[in-house]
Structures are given as C-alpha cells and as structure tokens.
Amino acid sequence: MPLDPEEVAHVALLARLGLDGEERRRMGADLDRILDHVSALQRADISDVPETAQVGALVNVWREDVPAGSLSQEQALANAPDTDGEYFKVGAIQE
C-alpha cells in the first residue's frame, strides 16, 4: 500500500526535513520502493525461528563506575554553530 502524502509530510516533520511538494512526491515514491523491498522479509517462513530481541551474540558489556577525563570546554564548543564562550547557543526555545 503506497504511503499517502500526509504520512510523508509527518515523517519529514519528525526528521526535521523541509520538503517542497515535488520533493515530497519523489521521497514518497522512494519510500514506497524501500518498504516494498523490505516487505519481502514478511514472506519468509519463520516458523522454526525462535523469537529474539537481539541479533548480536554479546551480552553484559559494561564498564565500572570510574570517571575519566572529559573534553575541555573549548574543545566541546569548537564545532558549535554558535556559542557565547561557555554555552552552546541555539534559537529561543520556549517551554
């Protein structure tokens, strides 16, 4: 079932993508093809496959609670589009 234009607009909004009408139409067609391709999985016979919530073989990979060094403030802010020297600066957010 093809994606309707509202679904495409919703996904674009969630991903913070500003798409015009033509881009939405093209992306919608691309997404349709991707979903169609992946849906082949739904035709696989999985009656013998046990259910799992993981695909890797690792478990319990953790570290001890020991603080180690952090970046300096200057390093942390180095790639920010805007700062005031101490903080990252972003457009006004109203809660």
Add this chain to the structure above:
Amino acid sequence: MTAPATVDTGYEVVIGLEVHAQLLTRSKMFCSCSAAYTTAPPNSNTCPVCLGLPGALPVINRQAVEMTVRTALALNCEIPPFTKFDRKNYFYPDLPKGYQISQYDLPLSQDGHLEFDVDGVRTRCGVTRVHLEEDTGTMHHAGDVLQEATSSLVDLNRCGVPLMEIVGEPDLRSADAAREYLVRLRQILVYIGVNDGNLEEGSLRCDANVSLRVRGATELGTKVEVKNMNSFRAVHHAITFEIERQARVLDDGGALVQETRGWVEARGATVSQRSKEMAHDYRYFPEPDLPPLQLGRDLVESIRAAIPELPEARAARFSSQYGLSAYDAAVLTGVRAEADTYEALVDAGVSAKVAANWQMGDVAALANEHHVALADSGLGVGGLAALLALVESGAINGSTAKELLSELYIVGGDPAALVTERGLGQVGDAAQLAAVVAEVIEANPKACADFRGGREAALQSLVGQVMKATRGRADARMVTTLLRERLSG
C-alpha cells in the same frame, strides 16, 4: 501558606506518578565523564559520547544498573532475566544525539508495589516498572522574560547522567495519597543510597497523571499530565488545583483535553503547555550500539542481600525492640544515619528511652544549630554515651549533662574527666542537701506557706532555689523528697 483542604468533588480521583531520579554514580550512564554536573563550569564534563559526535559508542555503567536493580527490589519488583535499551527519538537542543537512550518494551524491572499509610489507612500503589535511561542537558534562556528571549543557552554537563524512571500505577485516589507516596518513595531512594532526594534542585522529579471519573465507573477519564512540581507542597497543591479544575469542567458539562500542564507556583495554577502538545511519535527501536543485559540470579540475589532494612520495617522494629512510640520510632528511622546513631547509642549502653529523648531533643537542636550530626561531631556517639552514663549512675544530674553536651558537642572531650576537674559532680549527700534545703525554707516563707496551703507549683520554685544554691548540681529527686518531708512535718 497551608495545604488546601481536600474538597470532595463527587468524582473519583485517579492519580499516577512518574518519578525520575538521578542515580548517585560518579560517572555518566554511557561514558566516563564525571556525573558531578552542578559544580563544574558549563560544558566542561562532556565527551564525544554525550555530545553525540559521529562514531562515538556508549558503554553501560554497571553501577547504574545495580542501583536500579536495588531500587526495583526495594519496591518489590520482579527483575526479568533479559533486558535491553532502546532509542527514543526526538529533537531538542538539550539532547544532541537526537534520541534518548531509554528502555521501552523490556525494562530492567516490573510489577512492584509500595505500601504506606494515608491518614491511618493502609494504601498500596502498584509500581509498573523501574527502568534506566539518561538525563538531558540543561537550558538557560537568555534575558529575564522568556517570551522575549531571542536565544537559549545549552549546558550539556547533565546530559548522559544516569536517570531512573519509576512509573507508578494509577492507584492513588487523593492529593494526600500522592504526596505520601512520593514522601515514602523519596525516603526509600535516599535510604538505599541511590538518590539524594532533592526535589528543589531536580535530582528527583515528579510528574502526575490526573483524571476524574464518575464514582463506580470502570473506564478511566481523560488524563492530564502535570509537570514542574519541585516540592512536596507543590505536588499537593498542583494536584488539588487540577482535581478542582477538572471537576468544574465536568460539572459544566464540558470535556477535558488530554494535555500537558505545568504548575506555575506564583499563580497557584496549572497552565497548558501548548508547545508540547505536538503528537509524540518517538519511533522507539532497539539501541543497536548496546548489547542487551542478562542479569544472573546470583547477581540479583547479591544485590537484594545488600539492601538495608527499609525505614518502615525499621520503625516497626524500633517500636517493638526498644519500646518506643510509633511517632518516636518514625522520627528516629526517617534518616538512615540517624537510625544508625540511635542504635549505636543503645549498643553503647544508653537505655532505649533515654537515648531517644536526648537524640530527638538536645542533640537534634545542636545538630541543627551547628549543621553537624552527632556521629560527625567532636563528642561523637561514644562521648554522648559516656556523658549519659554519668547521669545514669547519678554522678551528674540532667541539667549539668545538658550544659556539658552543649559545650563538648563540637570540641569533644572526656565528660568524666571534666566533671572531676570542675567539681560538677551531683550533690547527692543527704546531710549536705538537708542543710541547703533548710536555708531555702528559711528564706522563702511565702512559697512554703503556699505549698502547705495546697499549691503544688510552689514546690517547684523551692526546688529551683536549691538548684541555684548548689550551682545546678543537686540531685533534683532527692531535693524534692527532702522538701516534701520538711514542709509536711
């Protein structure tokens, strides 16, 4: 300002609390940055992992997992053998990855409960789950007026600090019950050493889902999520306000809107947070960068075995073992260190009732005045026990002990040596006291006549005169006996 009285609206109130608690780990949840975010300069406790830089990989903090299990067990939860982390996707500047690592369908724990008394009625609130996630950074708004701010400032020191979410069932039926649940929950979290319990500073946060329904109805009403409550008082006020607001809407035949409302302390009201009404679509999926956890039964049982006796159980034991009133037992067990101090005093030979009276009276006052608990004071538990032993043996009287306690609390010292050195020993020699009593009777004919005339209070003033004459060292009981003898003779 006193808490508003609970108004019976005619509806059944349904409340469920979601509590977030920062864990007292030293490092962050998924990286080795220090978790001490309050004292560090802005953006000085960050690294590629918590800044969300490309290619950085998270690693689970084992201590945070164990603290969450400890909490879950203290709240009577089950710990499933398999648990995993998930990504909760949303964009907000305080979370630079664009998602929060949290837990969705397979949390660390589930199906617990907390029991407590509300106005003497045993109440039980289910705990749906306790899961583990990461905190976000903090936002500061440039300028004083939020609406006029043109930019916001972001500090990511808090971003990635381990955060536990404790989801309660909608089992609470009043603002009183909600507050009591939170009081009890906080007490347990602090008792087991996983959280510092600071609602004001936000290391412990509480959101409330509040709805009303006609009594007898089985379906839940439209719920409103209330946020921004940073004290027990605010939780009680905000929920009370919300109950009355919803009742008015329903009474007027209106329909409630499912929404998030913030408690505005200054206005004493909850206010709709329209900007947050945008449909939440978090698109959870399993965190591909973190292998799942399989918590062995041995690990879970070793964590369970290390949980200290919890406050309510300890209070019950204090009542039965030490013969304390329910009130005294609750006060003495409210803070774990205080309860430990009490038991140390009793172990050191102080009688249970005497230890309770001193600890809740003069010692509490001094601890408050100097901001130093007895255990950390110069006098210490051992010093107080030695001082009280002098009272018990009759070597000094109570008022001398009070003075010495006050003098030695910070500097410490050997009470017995000081008593000898300064001649503070109690005057308990009958002949010596009899002479003083005779002088006092001689000098106070009016008080004596009053007492003989039946005014019992007059005796106290005569006892006071004897104490004064002996610089407070007389054995008050012996003085009273002697005075009665002489005056009735």
